[in-house]
Amino acid sequence: SKFESLLDRVAGSDAPDMADILALLNASGAQTQALYRRADDIRRARMGDGILLRAIVEFSSRCSRDCAYCGLRKAHRQLKRYRMNTAEILASVLEAASSGIKTVVLQSGEDDTLDPFWLADVIRAIKSGTQMAVTLSVGEKPQEVYALWRGAGADRYLLKIETTNPSLYRRLHPDMDFDRRLECLRVLRELGYQTGSGSIVGLPGQTAEDLTQDILFFKRCDFDMIGIGPFIAHPDTPLGLEGDGDIQAVLKVLAVTRIVVNNAHMPATTAVGSLEEDHRLAALKSGANVLMPNFTPQPYRQAYEIYPHKRCLTETSGACVPCMETMASAIGRCVNYSRGDSLKIKV
């Protein structure tokens, strides 16, 4: 059919046409199912049926930025702020390691008061006590700081571009700079981090053309990991009265990204699991190959409220792994406990 040949053309191109991507994002009815099926086929052919697990430890809710969508934004004065100490972080990482997980993501707000040498010590302690790959997700930092952490043993870094539309980016991040964010991503790659980026789908004012440009950006930058999730309105932010992102739009962006970028790791994000229903299984059947079990201990976990109704908020730290085993078998897949390094050839 015409739609299948469109899928063939996009899947086979190193620089797909903007109009073709837009046409895929506009899929409706039976086309949508064909789109998801193609993404699922490419995921299976390139990454297999094993779902990779990345433990996430949300070690600090302190943030100096004011992203319009995020519950951790500086202006959210009522939020309880915490920073876990070294022993608490190591205990959480060891708990993840003892359940067989080989990657940990250390995530926090973008905290200007964070001591880079302290975090370097934490990284070194994890690397000397475990075999785990360490991924950082702590925002924009000077090149020297990224280099310090890389030298301490950090393997990977996640920094979402959020949106590639510069004017939308500016509206959502009044105190930030789009070009600086691009520069951070460039520096991270140059330092040899396996680098992840990603986007939010359904931001107020975002168009299908914007989403198309996001996908072409992911392709051009050749990221090792790409995280895509819906916008979820947080009542205590300037966007509190906006509608949440539409799950079909998210799944389409995910599927088209998988078709265009066939060799990046892509999580079924917590945000995809945190709309009215949990859509992570749908994401895993539309191109995603990663799940992120939450190992943040209570009471901190409940304080890390990026958006409302976050999944796994009240569970204990060990609960996600058996839950994810069940999710995997529900769709005839399995959990893959390997490190899940980048599939791209590094020279």
Ligand code: SAM
């Ligand atoms: N502070 C670091 C940063 O911004 O890169 C890492 C932590 S931040 C909480 C992680 C991600 O949360 C952001 O990249 C953003 O995409 C996502 N996020 C924040 N608020 C959100 C919302 N209301 N809906 C969906 N995603 C959101």
Ligand code: SF4
């Ligand atoms: Fe801070 Fe990250 Fe939230 Fe922005 S998205 S307010 S930098 S935690």
Ligand code: FES
């Ligand atoms: Fe966290 Fe189900 S995935 S409890």
